[in-house]
Amino acid sequence: MNSSFAVPAVALVVLATVFVGAFGLRISRTTSDFYVASRTVGPRLNAAAISGEYLSAASFLGIAGLVLVQGPDMLWYPVGYTAGYLVLLLFVAAPLRRSGAYTLPDFAEARLASQAVRRLAGAFVVGVGWLYLLPQLQGAGLTLSVLTDAPQWLGGVIVAAVVVATVAAGGMRSITFVQAFQYWLKLTALLVPALFLILAWQSDGAPRHAFEEPVTFREQRVVRVDDSLDLKLERPLTVTVSGTVDGRPHDDQRLELPAGTHHIERGTRLTFAKGATVPAAERSSTGGMSTSLAAGREERPLYATYGLILATFLGTMGLPHVVVRFYTSPHGVAARRTTVAVLALIGCFYLLPPVYGALGRLYAPELTITGDADAAVLLLPERMIGGLGGDLLGALVAGGAFAAFLSTASGLTMAVAGVLTQDVLPSRGVRHFRLGTVLAMAVPLAASVIVGGLPVADAVGLAFAVSASSFCPLLVLGIWWRRLTPPGAAAGMLVGGGSAFVAVAATMAGFPRTGALHALLAWPALWSVPLGFLTMMLVSLATAGRVPAGTAAILARFHLPEELRAEVKA
Amino acid sequence: MPNQDPTERRVVVTGPSRRSRPTSGYYRPRTEIDEQTTLGHTYVRSLMRTQLRAALAVFAFLVLLVGPLPLLFAAMPDARRLEWVVLGFGLYVPLVLLARWYVGRAERNERDFVRLVEDR
Structure with a gap:
């Protein structure tokens, strides 16, 4: 691929990110600005910021690659990523904002008045956050090494440095502007080339066999x-x-x-x-986003599809960078409206990756053999249009891909750093937040350089499955069920999230290679989510004497409209 | 703390000012909620139940919309093009519409509740 335009495009995105972040820095003055942008972010800006943060490398490059390799079944990923926001809206959005907590551990502590549950939730947030940061850094490495001949680790290091600089300098206020800007950048970077690609496809006689199997x-x-x-x-x-x-x-x-x-x-x-x-290639582990648990899908596609649906539908609400965003809304009603806007924005975006996937099946089917399927989005403009136009469009896509790594990584770093600052580091000042930022990024960066080829889709799938089986029961039962007790919550998170974690870790280590057990472990959500809910409820009922004293008042605060509550406080 | 000199310990006593307390029973439901009486809890419970019912109704709709699709696609392995169109482009608009419907309903529930407790 011609890098004479792509490299300046990536550099431009990085510079623009730093610049917009610095603009936010000028108005980011207080600690509250830092953590929650002083809770004054309106629905429209906040929705663009949430969407910008949410659309990660897996969305920008990974979905098209997955569809290219494994066919339309993989379109359940974007559907699940979007529907996850609907489930979040239904059960969590407004009460979570009204709880007044900043992170998931804050929520656990406010609801259950227990330091132990708070620490456990904190550990899960850091774990899920790091798992999700790893693929962002690896994706950046992959993109940069496809564009230029840079070594794999360089892209990750660049993303890590820019993210730490912007987050540590400006906190949530500056990140909100950066994320909102990056949503529109990502949409443009995928939409404009897609239009040209569709025109090229039309002038090629609009061949339709992209939808046929096999390719x-x-x-x-x-x-x-x-x-x-x-x-x-x-x-x-x-x-x-x-x-x-x-x-x-x-x-x-x-x-x-x-x-x-x-x-x-x-x-x-x-x-x-x-x-x-086009034959199907099998490789042990190359670190691409589209390889992953492909083998498991062929054995039980139906079970795997339902497992995927459950994990993404219920896992979104527990992703640390998603949750933190809701505290930046001014009130519960705004939190709900923001979520609807987010659904519309990410829904628009997800119309595009299937286009790239389908065109990739037509014009670059050999990517399934060479293992570079994730690069389909990057390579298609050059392949189909060529010349100067193809190079320019390819550069635009590359810039958008970098925006995807930067924005998701910033949000995750923000969330993990928040937990580290509040629960691990000794005092809670802005200076310690900066230290927390460096720490939050250092661990996954070290892991991505040392471990290298962890399949990206696996890490993302693991993050969703763990989140769906630990945080989803905690949030849903914590908001709607009066009888939740601290031991119940702790047991549910440990059993549900822990078993999901062990199951996917065993699959990644290659423990059961085939059979029903492999499918059960590779797609744990279908049993681990009910297990988490059931454990949480049964242990809570068994320890009924330990329902926190203030439960009724706290639930009233979660659910009463603000106009009533303001008077309560006055 | 028995060893502490009692003069050193300062306790600030605060409370709602008398002026703001309603003198008549006009704002009754709201006072019940503010003071967390059993009746107040019943009001909050009723709000939670309405909101949960709204959420579950939309969730059931979502399950009915999405749940049968994998079975349908598995039953019709030749309908690849249908799968592409439905999963790739067809589900996002219904999702947004469901979300809008829910938000309208939830906000109406809250308005009704405020009207009820403020006795307007």
Whole structure:
């Protein structure tokens, strides 16, 4: 890919982020400004900021890549990411804002008057936050190494440095402007090239077989395999090979490969004829966003689909960077209206990744073999339009991708730093918040440099599953159920969230490779969410004597409209 | 703290000013809520129940809308194009409409409640 435009575009996005952040810095003066933007952010600005923060690398690059590799079933991801906000609106938004707490641990403490539950919630926030930060940093590394020949870690380091600088300097006030700006930037960066791509598709005679299974090559295509991989063929395939297949060297030979698995050595060149089926590649772990638990899906697609739906629908409300945003609304009614605006904004955005996924199936199907499917969004403008226009559009997309990493990483850093400052570091000043920021980013950055190829979709899926089985029961029962007790809440979070965490960790470690157990562990939400709810309720009922004394007053505060409450305080 | 000199300990006593207390029973429901009497709790409970009912109604709608889709797509493996259109482009507008409907209902519930307790 031509980087002479892409690199300046990325640099421009980074500079603009710092600049808009500095603009916020000038009006960010008090501690309250720092943490919650003084709770004066109106619905429209706040909605753009929430959406900007929410649309991460997984949304910007990952969905198109997943759809390209695994077909339309993967479109449940964006649907789930959006519907998660509807569930959040129904059960959580207004009461959460009225609770007056800033973070999830604050909420746990206010509702249950228990330091132990607060600490447990804090640990989960930091854990989920770090899990979600990791893919952002890796995505940045991937993008920069696709655009230029930079080493994988460089992109992560750049994102980490910019985020720490803007968050530590300006806090929530400045971040709100940065996020709102980045929502519109991301939408533009995906929308404008998409329009040109659709025009190019039209002038190409509007071929429609993108929707068919399996994907086929539209023209003769040469594919270079950069990493050794196994090709899984469902039916025989004729291909011209230069290199090593199944341990035997070939030089520009036509081969008839029988159905089954074939090992392709790195450096091999495969030439596929027009109309040939695109085979499915299998690799252990390359760190792409679209590889991940693909193998598990084939065994129980229906179970896996429902697991995905449950995790994303219920997990959104517990993501640390999402929750913090609600405290910046001035009141409960504004929090609700903000959520509707967010639904509309992210709904608009998610209309675009399927377009890239479908066009990718038509024009870049070989990406499924080379393992760079996440780069589909970045490569399509050059592939379909080419020339100066293609380069410029590619640069726009690259800038938008960087905006995605920066905004989500800022929000997560903000949330994790908030918890670290309040619960771990000794005193609560702005200076300590800055220290917390550095700490919040240092751990995932170190992990991404050291661990390297953790599949990105797995980390995101894990974050959603853990959040759905720990924070969702805590929030929903805490807001609507009077009999919740501190031991019940703690047990529910530990059993639900803990078991989800262990299950996905076991899958990532490759423990059960096949069978029903693999599907159960790879998509834990379907059993771990009910388990979390059930444990929380049963333990609460068993310890009925420990319902906090102020429960009735607190629930009244959660649910009474502000106009009544203002008088209560006066 | 028994060892402490009693003159050192200062206690500030505050309370609602007398002026703001209603003299008649005109604002009764609201006073019940403010002072957390059993009747006041009953008012809050009734508000919570209405709001929860609204939320559950919309949630049930969402489940009915989304729940059968994976089964439907699994039953019709040839309808790939339908799956693309529905999942890719068809669900976002209903989601936003459901959200708007819920917000309207929740805000109306709150207005009704305020009217009830303020006895207007």
